[in-house]
Amino acid sequence: METFKQLRQINPGSKPHVGIVGAGLSGLRCADILLQHGFQVTIIEGRNRIGGRLCQARLGNGHLVDMGPNWIHGTDDNPMLDLAKQTETAVGTWDVASYVFNESGDLLPVAEGEKYSSLVWDIIQDAFVHSNKSSADIDAKLSLLDFFKEKVVEKIPESEDDFEKKREMVLKMSEMWGTFIGSPVDRQSLKFFWLEECIEGENLFCAGTYEKILQEVSRPALSNATIKLDSIVDKISCRTDPNDETRVRLKNGQALTFDELVITCPLGWLKQNLTAFDPPLPPVLTKAIGSIGYGCLEKVYISFPKAFWLPAEGEGRRVHGFAQWIAPEYHAENARGWNQELVELASIAPEAAHPTLLFYIYGEQSEYLTAKVAEIDGQENKDAFLLDFFKPYYSRLPQYSEDSADCQPVCCLATNWVRDELAGHGSYSNFQVGLSNGDEDIKTMRRGLPEHGLWLAGEHTAPFVALGTATGAYWSGESVGKRIAEAYDMAKQNEPLDAAA
Known part of the structure; x- marks a missing residue:
């Protein structure tokens, strides 16, 4: 069988040029693999930074937190755990009971x-x-x-x-x-x-954040690839002939050409930008993109002077790890009775612990809160709204006292992926009611259109055990990089090429 290099008449002394749209985990890992195999690589990134949805920010008290992934899902042969160990990133879990607050806001007995x-x-x-x-x-x-x-x-x-x-x-x-x-x-x-x-094993919280893992994954690309930041793609043209090139037009009018193009944009972006492809993607691929669901998980961090919910041993009730408030009847702003879940970050991985509560929100509640915050002028007022919204929850934690300075929040920080165009107005692929061919749809996206110079990567094209995870994004980029190297007969001798399951 002829290789791409033969079909496309690539000169023996030249390097095939691969464009990668998106500098998230999948794009950075793909770049690493391609660079190892001798390709020229250009990464096109719409943001003014690398990392995509994997990014960090600092709370007002100086603690660094993840705005994207918080977890390492599974510990059996998981490259994210390997990278965490390599970079000495603190991870951990809470081996504790479940803390559940009922509709009236009362903390149930731990056994119940x-x-x-x-x-x-x-x-x-x-x-x-x-x-x-x-x-x-x-x-x-x-x-x-x-x-x-x-x-x-x-x-x-x-x-x-x-x-x-x-x-x-x-x-x-x-x-x-x-x-x-x-x-x-x-x-x-x-x-x-x-x-x-997910992958077998424990789910570990990345207490030290993904910062050093991102630095390690991005190091090859930062050193040896061309990275174009603040470059938003608005048109993608696949090749129709083996000797055509794939073409990309940026919003600033600049045109770029490549031998191959890897699209690592989030699934939500693909859903909302199908008209960017010219010629249009084939129906089987557009159907697959449209069929897989896309979530809107958001996070709100609230920090305190002290973790008042963790009193000294024997001095009061503790809430340690996870807590869940069930259909609150006492929350005026939560008339729809959304459940609320949090993890507390004061009792995990001592070297990275800090007195912070991390609230997870999703679905209608994400849309409601992000819309309300967007209507408010000034960051101080936005923060005040969020603190008021979550007060009915944190004020019911053990040892809370309105009169105690230890119980008064010092800062908060919220994600806003549902209103982020480059994130596709959401986060993470999922599988919703009515889906009839979910596994085949994933395979269709995973395959892409290599004969037309178009490849897809990202957590939505990952191996089945890693869909919707940082590990999945990493593996998907790795797989596409190896597939392109094999197609050009540039794979390293005796190196196994992964076949995503």
């Missing part, structure tokens, strides 16, 4: 909260098993919530005291799944729930 949490995770594991085993036979209209409604009856029989109340609590707690995918549990496809399974 743990029982409900265990039931929720048991049903989620049952759903993974069912989806893996019977995906072909599951109605595309069924959601994860539908499965919960069926299974909770089995888990909590009528013979139990207050069985209806207990079932209702489990169903309300099931909404926590939205913080994993950025969309409500009633939108999660049961048929393709198996695509949400």
